[in-house]
Structure formats: structure tokens, C-alpha cells
Amino acid sequence: MENISHTLTPSSPCLSTFEGSLPFCSSPQQTCSEGRVSLPLSPISFPPSPTSLSPATAESIHSSSPLSHCTASHCLEGQLTQCLSPANISDQDDLTCLNWLHQRGNLLPLQSLHKMTPLTQIESSVPPRPLRPASSKPPYSFSSLIFMAIEDSPDRRLPVKDIYDWIVNNFPFYRTASGGWRNSVRHNLSLSKSFRRIQRDKSQSVGKGSLWCVCPEYRPALLEVLRKTHSYHSTNINLLKKPALLEGAEYVVPAVCDSIEMSDPLSQALFLSTPSSQILTNDNPTFSDNPPCPLTPDHEELVTMESVEYQQGEVSEDMEKDPLSDSGYIELHYYQSHQYQYLVLPGDTELDLETVEILQLDAEAQEAAGSLLDLAGGVY
DNA sequence: AAGCCGGTAAACATCG
DNA sequence: CCGATGTTTACCGGCT
Numbered sequence: 001m002e003n004i005s006h007t008l009t010p011s012s013p014c015l016s017t018f019e020g021s022l023p024f025c026s027s028p029q030q031t032c033s034e035g036r037v038s039l040p041l042s043p044i045s046f047p048p049s050p051t052s053l054s055p056a057t058a059e060s061i062h063s064s065s066p067l068s069h070c071t072a073s074h075c076l077e078g079q080l081t082q083c084l085s086p087a088n089i090s091d092q093d094d095l096t097c098l099n100w101l102h103q104r105g106n107l108l109p110l111q112s113l114h115k116m117t118p119l120t121q122i123e124s125s126v127p128p129r130p131l132r133p134a135s136s137k138p139p140y141s142f143s144s145l146i147f148m149a150i151e152d153s154p155d156r157r158l159p160v161k162d163i164y165d166w167i168v169n170n171f172p173f174y175r176t177a178s179g180g181w182r183n184s185v186r187h188n189l190s191l192s193k194s195f196r197r198i199q200r201d202k203s204q205s206v207g208k209g210s211l212w213c214v215c216p217e218y219r220p221a222l223l224e225v226l227r228k229t230h231s232y233h234s235t236n237i238n239l240l241k242k243p244a245l246l247e248g249a250e251y252v253v254p255a256v257c258d259s260i261e262m263s264d265p266l267s268q269a270l271f272l273s274t275p276s277s278q279i280l281t282n283d284n285p286t287f288s289d290n291p292p293c294p295l296t297p298d299h300e301e302l303v304t305m306e307s308v309e310y311q312q313g314e315v316s317e318d319m320e321k322d323p324l325s326d327s328g329y330i331e332l333h334y335y336q337s338h339q340y341q342y343l344v345l346p347g348d349t350e351l352d353l354e355t356v357e358i359l360q361l362d363a364e365a366q367e368a369a370g371s372l373l374d375l376a377g378g379v380y
Numbered sequence: 381a382a383g384c385c386g387g388t389a390a391a392c393a394t395c396g
Numbered sequence: 397c398c399g400a401t402g403t404t405t406a407c408c409g410g411c412t
Binding site: 159160161186187189190191197207208209210 | 399400401402403404
């Protein structure tokens with residue numbers, strides 16, 4: 001048994017003060033002691049300050065964090081996009097180079113960038129392994145597919161056409177499948193309570209139909225289903241990936257795994273909760289009435305949070321292995337439970353779930369972090 | 381066996 | 397009118 005205490009640094013000065021308990025653990029492996037979270041203000045942005053982590057973790061996270069050079073005030077001033085702009089990257093080998101982000105969507109590689117070979121290089125140098133035939137159907141239900149598609153969109157809402165496109169782009173199976181699956185998608189959207197239709201803003205309406213979003217109250221359930229599916233189907237994949245890590249492989253290239261892994265959006269997506277200011281209600285069903293709140297200087301408040309302590313090692317090996325621990329990528333997850341939303345941060349380069357940090361953030365903190373990540377995920 | 385869930389097909393209405 | 401979109405119903409198979 002080992003107590004681990006990490007002091008995390010908030011992503012930005014826009015995070016407002018949070019003080020509260022942590023009644024929620026993201027996985028059965030974790031035993032979180034309730035406690036207050038207090039983070040010292042730092043100009044270092046999301047993810048957590050390396051200085052408070054182990055040297056190896058700190059080095060890795062710092063060097064792999066594309067946002068580590070960008071403060072939230074940059075974000076507030078709209079300069080983060082410059083920070084993330086390829087034009088701003090003088091050297092392709094620069095640690096802040098975001099080519100990988102462009103190439104892989106909002107996938108955040110786990111390993112230090114300086115240890116990484118650019119994906120284009122790897123993908124061209126690694127002999128292409130025969131991909132799983134396109135006839136192999138993804139294990140994910142249509143609800144999960146829709147969920148992932150919507151979550152992977154910048155605005156967390158998509159027209160059905162874009163949902164089709166996302167599925168086709170991420171799961172080649174549907175590229176050649178007959179059109180019946182589209183009917184299933186529409187059927188699922190209509191029937192499932194998890195999804196909600198939003199009228200498009202008439203003034204800027206382009207295209208047909210409505211936008212679809214995920215009902216926040218059903219997000220945890222959808223995420224859980226997704227995690228279970230991913231966990232179940234990633235077992236064999238992990239066996240493939242683990243030796244590569246042990247042998248010092250520079251980068252685990254999803255593309256050399258089978259088709260599910262290659263296109264696995266769970267490994268790629270940043271599941272970000274819609275900030276509470278954007279959550280749709282029945283009374284206010286359109287974003288045109290309730291536009292997403294941009295960060296404003298009003299949100300710039302100092303944050304103090306205390307370290308989070310939780311138990312490590314109190315986990316039965318029989319318990320379900322969390323897919324996040326083996327995903328090979330830094331993943332940032334929001335959970336919503338009751339009136340709280342929870343942001344799960346990776347606290348270790350290996351992404352062992354025992355070392356994942358859980359922060360409970362208030363709405364403004366989520367918004368701040370979400371905006372940063374939106375920008376990071378929106379540049380590709 | 382019954383109920384639930386997910387997938388599929390189909391009919392129909394609406395909309396641009 | 398046509399195609400895309402959205403809703404609804406029905407049926408089937410797998411799972412618990």
C-alpha cells in the first residue's frame with residue numbers, strides 16, 4: 001500500500017477556486033480518500049505542472065504537452081491558437097510541434113515527443129500490417145458510435161450527415177457496408193434518450209436537418225458502455241502493445257494494430273463535458289438562444305487547491321482493467337455525476353489508473369480546461 | 381421463459 | 397419531385 005499525493009497545477013488562472021470533496025472515483029481500481037483539492041496558481045497550463053510530479057513523469061508530461069507553453073491568459077487573449085499554429089513552430093522537432101495533433105486528431109501521445117518519431121515517418125517506415133478486413137464490424141453499438149462522433153466534434157453537436165461521415169472515416173467497415181446502417185443511426189438518434197435534437201440556427205443554417213447532441217445526464221452511462229466495450233475488445237490488443245513498450249519502442253503506432261485499434265476513437269477522443277453553461281435544457285433547447293460562453297477575463301480567478309491523496313494497490317487483480325491504463329495515450333475525461341462534473345487527469349506517463357488524478361472542478365474550471373482542450377483538439 | 385437490449389428493415393411524414 | 401432527415405413500428409437474435 002502506498003499513498004500517493006500529487007499536487008496538480010491548474011491549467012490556467014481562469015480556473016476559479018474549488019474546494020470540495022472527491023466523492024467519486026473513475027474506476028474500481030482507485031480508492032480515493034475524500035479531501036480538499038487545492039492547487040497553487042501557476043502560469044503553466046493544462047496538463048498538470050511537471051514540477052509537482054515525479055521527475056520522469058514531469059519530464060514526459062512537460063515535453064509532451066503542446067499546451068505547456070501556453071498560459072490560459074494566452075487562451076483568453078486568443079493567442080493559444082497562435083501557440084498551436086503550425087506557422088508558429090519553427091522546427092518540426094520542436095517539442096511543441098503539433099503535427100502529431102493535426103495528424104491524429106485530438107489524440108495526445110503518451111510518450112515524450114522527443115522520443116517519438118513523427119507519425120508520418122513511422123507510418124511510412126513500418127511495414128504495413130495487413131489490416132483487419134473492412135468486413136469486420138466494430139464492436140461498438142450505434143449508440144456508442146454516435147456518442148463518440150458527437151463527442152469528437154468541436155461543438156459537441158453534429159448533424160446526422162456528419163455523424164455518418166465520422167463513422168465512415170473512423171470505421172472503414174461502414175465504408176463498404178450497405179446503407180441500412182444509416183437507418184439504424186437515425187433510428188438510434190430518434191429512439192435513444194441519450195441524444196437530443198437541436199434546431200439549427202436559422203440565420204446560419206447550412207445543410208439539412210437538425211443538430212444532435214448528447215444529453216449530459218446520459219453521458220456517464222454512454223461512457224461506461226464505451227469503456228466496457230473498449231476494455232473487453234482491447235485485451236488482445238494490449239498483449240500486442242505491451243511487448244513493444246517493454247522493448248523500448250519509441251511509439252506505439254495505432255496504425256500497426258488491427259483496424260479497431262487503429263481507428264479506435266476511444267483512444268483518440270477527448271471526452272469533454274459540455275460546460276454547464278452550454279448544457280441544453282428543455283426550456284432552452286437551442287444554442288442560438290444560449291450560445292456557448294467564451295472565456296472572458298471575468299473568469300480569471302486564482303485557484304488554490306490542495307493535493308489529492310488516494311490509495312494505491314488496494315485493487316483486486318480480478319477487477320476490470322480500465323482501458324485508459326493501456327490506451328497509450330493521455331486521455332482527459334470528464335464525468336458528470338449528480339451536480340458535479342469530474343475531470344480525470346493522467347498523473348503518470350504509464351497511465352496506470354492508480355496514478356490517474358481526479359479533480360473535481362467547478363463549472364468555470366471545466367470551461368477553462370475545456371476551452372484549452374477544445375482549442376487543442378480543434379486545430380487539426 | 382421472459383424481459384431487455386441492440387440491430388435491421390420498412391413505412392411514413394417532413395423538410396429543403 | 398427527389399433525396400435527406402426524422403419518427404415509429406415490427407421483428408429478430410443474443411444475453412441475462
